[in-house]
Amino acid sequence: MMKRIKEDDRMTKITMKEIAEFAGVGKSTVSRYFNGGYVKEETRLRIEAVCREYHYQPNSVAKTLKARHSYQIGVITPSIDSRTSARVLTALDEQLRLSGYTPLLINTNHNEIRELSSLESFSRMNVEGIILLATQITPEHERILHKLRLPVIVLAQEMANVVTITLNDYEAGREVGQRIGQTHHQAVCLLGVSETDKAVGITRKQGILDGLQETGVSSIDFLETDFSFETSRQVVREYLKTHRPDCLICATDNLAMAAFKELHSAGLRIPQDVSLVGFGGYDVSEVLTPALTTVRFDYELEGRTAAELILELIAGNPVESVKIGYTMIEGESVIER
Amino acid sequence: MMKRIKEDDRMTKITMKEIAEFAGVGKSTVSRYFNGGYVKEETRLRIEAVCREYHYQPNSVAKTLKARHSYQIGVITPSIDSRTSARVLTALDEQLRLSGYTPLLINTNHNEIRELSSLESFSRMNVEGIILLATQITPEHERILHKLRLPVIVLAQEMANVVTITLNDYEAGREVGQRIGQTHHQAVCLLGVSETDKAVGITRKQGILDGLQETGVSSIDFLETDFSFETSRQVVREYLKTHRPDCLICATDNLAMAAFKELHSAGLRIPQDVSLVGFGGYDVSEVLTPALTTVRFDYELEGRTAAELILELIAGNPVESVKIGYTMIEGESVIER
DNA sequence: TTGAAAGCGGTACCAG
DNA sequence: CTGGTACCGCTTTCAA
Numbered sequence: 001m002m003k004r005i006k007e008d009d010r011m012t013k014i015t016m017k018e019i020a021e022f023a024g025v026g027k028s029t030v031s032r033y034f035n036g037g038y039v040k041e042e043t044r045l046r047i048e049a050v051c052r053e054y055h056y057q058p059n060s061v062a063k064t065l066k067a068r069h070s071y072q073i074g075v076i077t078p079s080i081d082s083r084t085s086a087r088v089l090t091a092l093d094e095q096l097r098l099s100g101y102t103p104l105l106i107n108t109n110h111n112e113i114r115e116l117s118s119l120e121s122f123s124r125m126n127v128e129g130i131i132l133l134a135t136q137i138t139p140e141h142e143r144i145l146h147k148l149r150l151p152v153i154v155l156a157q158e159m160a161n162v163v164t165i166t167l168n169d170y171e172a173g174r175e176v177g178q179r180i181g182q183t184h185h186q187a188v189c190l191l192g193v194s195e196t197d198k199a200v201g202i203t204r205k206q207g208i209l210d211g212l213q214e215t216g217v218s219s220i221d222f223l224e225t226d227f228s229f230e231t232s233r234q235v236v237r238e239y240l241k242t243h244r245p246d247c248l249i250c251a252t253d254n255l256a257m258a259a260f261k262e263l264h265s266a267g268l269r270i271p272q273d274v275s276l277v278g279f280g281g282y283d284v285s286e287v288l289t290p291a292l293t294t295v296r297f298d299y300e301l302e303g304r305t306a307a308e309l310i311l312e313l314i315a316g317n318p319v320e321s322v323k324i325g326y327t328m329i330e331g332e333s334v335i336e337r
Numbered sequence: 338m339m340k341r342i343k344e345d346d347r348m349t350k351i352t353m354k355e356i357a358e359f360a361g362v363g364k365s366t367v368s369r370y371f372n373g374g375y376v377k378e379e380t381r382l383r384i385e386a387v388c389r390e391y392h393y394q395p396n397s398v399a400k401t402l403k404a405r406h407s408y409q410i411g412v413i414t415p416s417i418d419s420r421t422s423a424r425v426l427t428a429l430d431e432q433l434r435l436s437g438y439t440p441l442l443i444n445t446n447h448n449e450i451r452e453l454s455s456l457e458s459f460s461r462m463n464v465e466g467i468i469l470l471a472t473q474i475t476p477e478h479e480r481i482l483h484k485l486r487l488p489v490i491v492l493a494q495e496m497a498n499v500v501t502i503t504l505n506d507y508e509a510g511r512e513v514g515q516r517i518g519q520t521h522h523q524a525v526c527l528l529g530v531s532e533t534d535k536a537v538g539i540t541r542k543q544g545i546l547d548g549l550q551e552t553g554v555s556s557i558d559f560l561e562t563d564f565s566f567e568t569s570r571q572v573v574r575e576y577l578k579t580h581r582p583d584c585l586i587c588a589t590d591n592l593a594m595a596a597f598k599e600l601h602s603a604g605l606r607i608p609q610d611v612s613l614v615g616f617g618g619y620d621v622s623e624v625l626t627p628a629l630t631t632v633r634f635d636y637e638l639e640g641r642t643a644a645e646l647i648l649e650l651i652a653g654n655p656v657e658s659v660k661i662g663y664t665m666i667e668g669e670s671v672i673e674r
Numbered sequence: 675t676t677g678a679a680a681g682c683g684g685t686a687c688c689a690g
Numbered sequence: 691c692t693g694g695t696a697c698c699g700c701t702t703t704c705a706a
Binding site: 013015017030032034058060064 | 682683684685686687
Binding site: 350352353354364365367368369371372395396397398399400401402403404405 | 700
């Protein structure tokens with residue numbers, strides 16, 4: 001008998017019903033106590049005492065089942081292991097909490113299957129909305145997203161019939177392209193990524209190309225890598241064996257750092273021999289010597305905006321897609337030829 | 338009337354009861370269909386058809402209320418904006434999913450209040466266990482953790498009566514200290530963090546000191562910073578105005594990079610004028626020129642181990658605390674004097 | 675094999 | 691102000 005009680009003590013969580021019994025009131029009164037309804041001061045104190053004694057906290061799963069709001073937002077990210085997403089997520093997080101919402105984060109680790117299934121798990125979890133940091137939009141994404149019946153915001157990639165927050169990839173690319181052309185670079189090499197990432201692989205790249213062409217640069221090589229440091233190093237290393245560009249434009253700062261390392265290894269000086277540009281504006285870019293010239297996107301604004309817009313959607317207000325701006329960061333890695 | 342239907346279509350999710358009706362079977366049969374119970378082949382097909390037609394997915398909140406398992410693990414991290422936590426979390430995540438569990442991540446952004454309240458929200462959410470990436474353990478932490486009645490694993494900090502996974506901070510520190518002493522450095526400066534972070538601020542530091550003393554280094558300065566890049570730069574800048582160490586030992590790679598930048602600015606060459614060491618083993622440390630000499634902790638192992646141990650705890654098996662090893666990374670930033 | 679019915683731990687409405 | 695009662699959407703006996 002003693003044993004039985006011990007076990008219960010260990011395993012069973014106390015419920016609102018029991019609290020009500022101990023306090024000698026009805027279940028609904030306890031519920032009201034927790035949700036700011038009418039409770040006489042005296043009753044309130046009694047309930048408070050019992051709750052404290054039993055360390056009682058209402059179960060939020062049960063609550064969610066019936067309550068109008070869960071105050072939870074599902075956030076899906078391809079990676080937490082990246083400067084970019086970390087900045088977006090941190091800002092997003094902070095802003096959401098300001099309104100009393102809790103973001104639940106699922107990391108898909110660049111696994112598309114998991115990304116899709118996370119959308120579904122969130123939709124079953126009674127979150128009030130979903131924010132997707134996207135790297136690509138496949139037809140499958142469109143299918144699931146549209147049948148979701150839940151406010152959704154997609155970040156970083158364009159998508160029809162969905163509210164999106166995207167970077168101004170084209171303009172940023174174009175400005176970089178122009179700048180490189182204006183400083184009289186002749187042999188430019190573009191280190192880019194696959195076209196499955198439309199924003200970076202197509203739009204940003206097209207901006208760069210247009211900028212270069214407008215300023216009369218005609219010799220342009222293309223290198224393709226994934227977003228990883230190691231792959232990028234290899235790609236650049238191979239390229240340098242047979243080519244000698246006077247400028248390397250890299251689609252992200254991470255790629256630029258890989259190129260940085262390889263240029264060094266090849267005995268090429270930055271910027272005297274080769275100019276180097278990135279996109280991102282990571283803090284570390286500044287630690288390099290020479291400091292990296294790069295485009296800083298306002299990822300914090302992107303995160304905050306995502307939070308604001310999803311709340312608008314939840315409130316039932318109409319919302320428009322948004323584009324996020326950027327700033328050129330003048331480092332020391334580009335020089336006039 | 339039309340309107341009403343439209344609204345329902347938009348807002349109301351279909352339920353298991355309705356699926357059952359449409360399929361002409363009982364609710365419980367549908368439930369069994371989803372949970373691998375007995376269902377006649379013919380019935381199974383009928384249910385499957387209806388589910389497909391209505392895009393039905395059982396609601397996991399309702400399910401959790403009654404079911405034995407939620408297959409969810411709560412993970413609390415002080416920051417997602419750090420190389421260290423990103424590595425731990427990514428590995429943890431991956432490992433947990435291997436066993437069919439979904440980690441739910443809450444980022445406290447170094448806010449202690451939020452850290453404590455996250456512990457409570459998870460405990461109300463029917464997660465099966467909690468993993469806490471800790472930066473400090475206050476009495477309040479102990480209080481909440483002990484009354485939690487839920488399997489818990491604490492990472493990175495020691496704590497009594499709780500399963501912890503910690504780095505071998507002392508030994509790593511000691512080895513670094515010895516190494517600096519053996520290479521005949523005389524004027525060593527330690528860039529460390531507050532003692533509220535016991536693991537880094539006290540244990541790691543003590544290891545370094547012991548290592549230095551064993552090898553006869555007596556002149557040791559102490560600098561204290563937080564974990565941020567900017568603060569660290571300032572602290573180092575001030576220090577360099579009046580001091581000329583021949584070695585800077587930094588408690589993390591991030592601090593080392595800040596020091597790196599400031600040493601450069603001050604016109605001091607690494608390693609000819611000043612040797613530099615860090616702890617962490619971030620990829621970027623390798624991009625610096627000269628590459629940083631550092632201690633690489635196996636954060637991936639830490640994450641994987643956390644996943645394994647929490648599952649053991651959930652299964653009711655006894656579990657012991659664990660220490661994670663490290664490797665010295667020979668960079669080019671330390672030189673024999 | 676199947677389905678009715680009794681919960682799971684709360685919330686919400688309503689009469690008292 | 692308070693408490694009874696009908697759910698929320700799904701799981702789990704248990705009898706048929």
